[in-house]
Amino acid sequence: MKHYLLLKKIAVQNANAIAGLTYGFPAITNFLGFAHALSRQLSQQLAVNLGGVAVISHKNTVHARQPSGWGDYVFALTRNPLTQQGNTAPINEEGRMSMQISLLIEIEGISGGDRQTEQTLIDALKTRVPSMRLAGGQITHIEDYQLLTSAHQQQHALRRLMPGFVLIDRHDYLARHFARLQQQDPTLTLMDAWCDFATLKYRAIPREDEAHSASSETQQKAVWQYQPKPEPGYLVPIATGYCAISECYAPGKVAHVRDSSVPVAFAETAYSVGEWLSVHRLQEIQQGIWRYHHDDSWYLARGGLVAQMVIPQPDEYDNQAIVPQNLLD
Numbered sequence: 303m304k305h306y307l308l309l310k311k312i313a314v315q316n317a318n319a320i321a322g323l324t325y326g327f328p329a330i331t332n333f334l335g336f337a338h339a340l341s342r343q344l345s346q347q348l349a350v351n352l353g354g355v356a357v358i359s360h361k362n363t364v365h366a367r368q369p370s371g372w373g374d375y376v377f378a379l380t381r382n383p384l385t386q387q388g389n390t391a392p393i394n395e396e397g398r399m400s401m402q403i404s405l406l407i408e409i410e411g412i413s414g415g416d417r418q419t420e421q422t423l424i425d426a427l428k429t430r431v432p433s434m435r436l437a438g439g440q441i442t443h444i445e446d447y448q449l450l451t452s453a454h455q456q457q458h459a460l461r462r463l464m465p466g467f468v469l470i471d472r473h474d475y476l477a478r479h480f481a482r483l484q485q486q487d488p489t490l491t492l493m494d495a496w497c498d499f500a501t502l503k504y505r506a507i508p509r510e511d512e513a514h515s516a517s518s519e520t521q522q523k524a525v526w527q528y529q530p531k532p533e534p535g536y537l538v539p540i541a542t543g544y545c546a547i548s549e550c551y552a553p554g555k556v557a558h559v560r561d562s563s564v565p566v567a568f569a570e571t572a573y574s575v576g577e578w579l580s581v582h583r584l585q586e587i588q589q590g591i592w593r594y595h596h597d598d599s600w601y602l603a604r605g606g607l608v609a610q611m612v613i614p615q616p617d618e619y620d621n622q623a624i625v626p627q628n629l630l631d
Contacts, residue, residue: 312403314437319365320397324539329571332438337407353408406587423449470577504528542602550565
């Protein structure tokens with residue numbers, strides 16, 4: 303059976319609250335990247351490898367305020383130091399948040415019952431994890447480090463993580479809703495289907511007592527009725543990876559890249575749908591585990607036991623939009 307590493311109730315301050323077009327919680331790629339960075343550090347000391355990650359949120363607060371005391375919220379931004387001329391420095395809007403989360407990370411290369419190796423692993427974690435960044439924020443406290451090597455330990459750990467909500471993958475909901483929309487109107491796109499999960503919608507329903515008395519539609523009174531999302535549950539739009547928007551260029555062909563010794567492709571954020579599910583509804587940890595999957599132009603995080611869907615390949619690249627010669631200036 304699989305073994306898991308539990309980092310329980312990690313307190314993080316100033317984490318990134320913006321993920322592409324979404325906000326309110328870091329993208330799932332932040333947590334997979336954290337596990338990958340930690341795995342590379344541990345492999346220098348122990349013969350272990352970290353894999354997929356489950357994310358449980360206990361509490362979080364977006365740094366936002368209402369300037370007028372009511373109405374729309376805006377991000378609470380930091381005040382930058384003055385410039386050399388004594389002027390106010392320009393502000394790049396950055397959404398920040400404080401959060402308390404737990405991470406369940408798959409671990410390979412360790413045997414249950416090997417107390418010495420387990421203690422060496424825990425000691426290494428206590429040394430390395432507090433100094434790392436998580437979703438761009440600083441880790442201020444971790445309640446406990448545990449290695450779960452038996453089914454009993456794993457079930458007990460899940461119960462001890464309540465109250466908490468685990469983020470699970472619901473790209474199957476998006477695929478199903480898109481198929482329904484295509485039957486109604488073939489011109490609708492996957493973006494239209496995704497927006498049905500991402501937006502709040504209300505519909506004006508004419509009042510029956512006014513429908514026959516009004517002389518025109520503009521004079522009819524209506525009741526605004528909330529339109530539920532296409533599927534039940536606490537569903538949220540999420541960023542789950544990247545999709546290439548250009549061909550893959552040979553090393554050194556594109557200037558001003560971080561590493562000129564590897565091939566380069568331009569990419570944009572890929573979006574999907576997730577669901578916050580109470581921890582007690584998980585039958586096993588695997589249902590909440592996210593892993594990276596790559597398929598040609600797609601590099602996506604997928605989660606749990608959700609049935610795999612066929613991802614449509616992007617249309618032909620617009621070669622006029624990105625011309626290598628223009629990038630070598």
